[in-house]
Amino acid sequence: MTTHDDTIAYDAFLTVSAALTGYNAAELQATGCAAEYWHHVQQVLPEDILKKFLSPAPRLGKKDDDKIIRESYLPDRCLGPVARSLIQLWYTGQWVPLPQEWRENYGASRFDVVKIISTRAYKEGLVWDAIGAHPQGAKQQGFGAWSLEPPKQRGQADDRNS
Amino acid sequence: MTAIPDDERCYDVVIVGAGFAGGILAKELVSEGHSVLILEAGEDHGKTWETYRSYLDQYYLSLAKTPNSPYPNLPTLPSPSVLDITAVRGTEPDTNGYFVQRGPLPFGSNYLMAYGGTSLHWLGTSLRMMPADFEMQSRFGLGVDWPFKYDDLKKDYERAEWEIGVSADAVEQTPKALGIKTSGPKDSNDYFAKDYDYPMHSIPSSYVDEFFARADGMAIEVGEDASDTVHLKVSRTPQGRNSTPRSPKNGQGIPVGDEVRKQFQPRGATGPFAYMGQRCEGNSSCIPICPIQAKYNAMKTLEDANHIGKSLMETITQAIASKVELDENGRVSGITYKKYPFPGVPQYELRRARGKHYVLAGGAVENVTLALASGICKSSDELGRNLMDHPYMMTWGAAPEPVGPFRGPGSTSSYANFRDGGFRDKTAAFRLEIGNWGWNFAAGSPNSDVARLVEQENLYGSALRDKLYHDVQRQVRLGTLVEQLPRSTNRITIDPAYRTPMGEYRPVISYDLDDYSRAGLAAAYEACVRIFQRLGIKNHTAYSPSDAGYFTYEGKGYTFFGAGHLVGTHRIGTHKSNSVTNDQMRSWDHDNLWLVGAGSMPTIATSNPTLTLSAMVYRAARAITAAVREGGAK
Numbered sequence: 001m002t003t004h005d006d007t008i009a010y011d012a013f014l015t016v017s018a019a020l021t022g023y024n025a026a027e028l029q030a031t032g033c034a035a036e037y038w039h040h041v042q043q044v045l046p047e048d049i050l051k052k053f054l055s056p057a058p059r060l061g062k063k064d065d066d067k068i069i070r071e072s073y074l075p076d077r078c079l080g081p082v083a084r085s086l087i088q089l090w091y092t093g094q095w096v097p098l099p100q101e102w103r104e105n106y107g108a109s110r111f112d113v114v115k116i117i118s119t120r121a122y123k124e125g126l127v128w129d130a131i132g133a134h135p136q137g138a139k140q141q142g143f144g145a146w147s148l149e150p151p152k153q154r155g156q157a158d159d160r161n162s
Numbered sequence: 163m164t165a166i167p168d169d170e171r172c173y174d175v176v177i178v179g180a181g182f183a184g185g186i187l188a189k190e191l192v193s194e195g196h197s198v199l200i201l202e203a204g205e206d207h208g209k210t211w212e213t214y215r216s217y218l219d220q221y222y223l224s225l226a227k228t229p230n231s232p233y234p235n236l237p238t239l240p241s242p243s244v245l246d247i248t249a250v251r252g253t254e255p256d257t258n259g260y261f262v263q264r265g266p267l268p269f270g271s272n273y274l275m276a277y278g279g280t281s282l283h284w285l286g287t288s289l290r291m292m293p294a295d296f297e298m299q300s301r302f303g304l305g306v307d308w309p310f311k312y313d314d315l316k317k318d319y320e321r322a323e324w325e326i327g328v329s330a331d332a333v334e335q336t337p338k339a340l341g342i343k344t345s346g347p348k349d350s351n352d353y354f355a356k357d358y359d360y361p362m363h364s365i366p367s368s369y370v371d372e373f374f375a376r377a378d379g380m381a382i383e384v385g386e387d388a389s390d391t392v393h394l395k396v397s398r399t400p401q402g403r404n405s406t407p408r409s410p411k412n413g414q415g416i417p418v419g420d421e422v423r424k425q426f427q428p429r430g431a432t433g434p435f436a437y438m439g440q441r442c443e444g445n446s447s448c449i450p451i452c453p454i455q456a457k458y459n460a461m462k463t464l465e466d467a468n469h470i471g472k473s474l475m476e477t478i479t480q481a482i483a484s485k486v487e488l489d490e491n492g493r494v495s496g497i498t499y500k501k502y503p504f505p506g507v508p509q510y511e512l513r514r515a516r517g518k519h520y521v522l523a524g525g526a527v528e529n530v531t532l533a534l535a536s537g538i539c540k541s542s543d544e545l546g547r548n549l550m551d552h553p554y555m556m557t558w559g560a561a562p563e564p565v566g567p568f569r570g571p572g573s574t575s576s577y578a579n580f581r582d583g584g585f586r587d588k589t590a591a592f593r594l595e596i597g598n599w600g601w602n603f604a605a606g607s608p609n610s611d612v613a614r615l616v617e618q619e620n621l622y623g624s625a626l627r628d629k630l631y632h633d634v635q636r637q638v639r640l641g642t643l644v645e646q647l648p649r650s651t652n653r654i655t656i657d658p659a660y661r662t663p664m665g666e667y668r669p670v671i672s673y674d675l676d677d678y679s680r681a682g683l684a685a686a687y688e689a690c691v692r693i694f695q696r697l698g699i700k701n702h703t704a705y706s707p708s709d710a711g712y713f714t715y716e717g718k719g720y721t722f723f724g725a726g727h728l729v730g731t732h733r734i735g736t737h738k739s740n741s742v743t744n745d746q747m748r749s750w751d752h753d754n755l756w757l758v759g760a761g762s763m764p765t766i767a768t769s770n771p772t773l774t775l776s777a778m779v780y781r782a783a784r785a786i787t788a789a790v791r792e793g794g795a796k
Contacts, residue, residue, distance in 0.1 A: 069622060
């Protein structure tokens with residue numbers, strides 16, 4: 001792969017990740033984990049499957065995202081399990097191994113094991129932001145912050161501010 | 163056979179175990195000018211900030227963030243793990259983990275073998291016992307009375323609260339203020355000495371606590387007597403974590419024990435970066451690790467002991483006490499230990515530590531296995547018996563609105579109302595702890611929620627994000643801590659068939675819940691259900707016969723876990739026929755041997771045992787000091 005191809009594929013990875021997670025590409029980049037997740041996914045997936053996984057990227061980010069995800073990704077025997085593992089990777093920093101049946105059909109990788117990718121990956125799991133908290137053991141909110149009213153849900157906070 | 167080499171130096175006191183008890187004892191003894199050696203089986207986690215940081219990283223990377231997960235679990239020095247707990251079936255013991263479980267129920271508690279001991283992963287709850295807890299036999303005809311009363315321990319409670327650095331307000335903590343209908347009419351009088359107060363102000367209540375406080379005043383019947391009905395009240399829990407030091411009301415200071423103390427100076431982290439970490443910053447990971455050490459751990463007291471003691475204080479880590487040796491008069495002549503240079507490698511050098519007095523401070527289980535292996539403390543036949551814990555049952559549900567979980571210390575408040583009362587003749591007392599971390603302990607949240615929503619509810623994108631907020635923000639959890647009575651059949655033994663790779667005996671445990679505790683758990687579950695009904699919480703609690711800790715009571719099934727509160731195995735008492743030590747924790751059988759820690763407690767009651775065991779250490783320290791001086795005069 002040339003550097004140029006790599007960059008296109010990486011952008012596609014971010015685009016697909018954004019559609020699957022509900023966080024935009026800039027937010028995903030801001031975790032500082034995008035490169036290592038990209039590296040991990042490349043290690044786990046055979047090249048042709050990775051290519052297939054990223055191929056809808058040019059059509060994403062417009063108005064048909066739900067249709068594309070619901071039709072091309074989630075029910076697909078090959079791409080569905082990959083999408084579900086990738087969503088969980090972004091949300092928890094932990095790789096969920098692909099099902100046994102998937103490995104038999106599409107190829108096993110020795111990197112396809114349950115693992116928290118890195119200490120940063122744990123701390124940057126999107127779940128902590130989604131639930132209105134902070135990663136346990138990191139990004140502490142300060143003395144007494146636990147007494148305060150919890151943050152509003154994202155969309156609702158936006159409505160209130162606008 | 164070659165002779166075991168003696169250590170060159172003979173100390174005034176040799177202590178086995180560098181945890182809560184060993185730390186306070188060492189500090190007290192060196193302050194009196196005695197020389198002290200601590201033998202610690204585990205590794206030193208606190209020597210450098212980098213070491214401690216590495217344990218934090220291990221926590222981040224652990225798939226199951228259990229209490230022991232940040233710390234090394236050496237194959238040669240195994241600590242019990244909650245992951246090892248399975249149901250005990252048939253007649254074969256369960257040998258999955260370090261404990262050999264004979265059942266009928268699994269003993270679900272753990273502890274940590276390391277410098278600092280289990281204080282590294284404790285929650286920080288620092289409750290005093292109730293006056294009734296010392297008089298269970300006299301008041302209810304159950305269990306045993308302690309050889310002393312609440313009043314006799316009061317000053318030592320003060321000392322322990324100031325050593326640990328407990329955050330609470332005395333005015334909120336009397337039995338009356340907690341909403342407890344005490345079994346004795348005067349139990350709330352003078353619960354705290356005049357002008358006494360905790361060193362730091364109370365830790366602020368969580369938003370979750372405030373939600374539960376909406377049920378305050380609700381009447382809950384417990385037991386058969388209408389006069390036992392209690393009125394719910396959420397009360398803040400005294401905690402061993404830094405908040406804001408209290409300014410003494412007058413210039414005189416605050417009376418603590420027999421002295422007057424100036425304003426408390428909170429201690430941060432140990433090691434070269436000691437300035438880091440003052441007040442609790444809400445890392446929400448107290449169990450298993452406080453990243454900034456705002457939560458007390460025994461390394462702080464051990465650091466004081468090193469500082470005060472200088473050349474009087476010596477600690478040898480990676481030294482497993484293996485046998486307590488006696489001379490012809492039944493006095494302890496030495497403790498042989500296995501000093502291992504490489505953690506995890508079963509190679510060691512056998513050495514002997516010598517002192518005038520010897521103290522076992524390795525916790526309620528390790529003290530017993532060492533004593534049993536050494537064939538000591540036999541005359542009462544109580545050694546290893548009366549093992550108690552707080553069977554811990556969780557009740558969880560979904561609140562009707564966001565309550566802000568996963569922020570702050572694991573628990574900041576509880577319903578303390580059920581800690582004593584007339585009902586206690588038939589039903590065990592209990593405390594309902596309010597959890598601040600959603601269904602973390604109960605169901606592995608929030609990771610389990612992500613898995614469920616992605617794998618089963620087929621959500622993705624912003625709908626997933628929003629549903630996570632919706633579900634997790636509503637998660638509430640109550641934890642029941644119920645008392646157990648001392649039972650001779652709940653016991654620790656040893657068996658030559660079960661040893662560690664270092665050749666030490668593994669604890670063999672027989673354990674069960676009696677109907678008294680089961681009745682308490684059932685009453686607690688009923689109270690939780692009523693609280694849920696009152697607050698509109700949808701009950702999601704699920705107990706399954708496949709759970710390791712599943713049990714039944716009056717036809718209904720429940721599940722309990724261990725609380726990590728290991729108590730009672732070498733209890734104090736009034737006579738060598740009914741106890742392992744006297745009320746100063748001195749062995750009845752061996753004049754210069756002492757056993758300290760939660761194993762000394764004759765009953766467990768409803769308070770997490772750390773504060774009480776710490777207070778009792780002051781009592782032992784005075785007696786040991788006197789004994790060392792007496793010995794010197796001879």
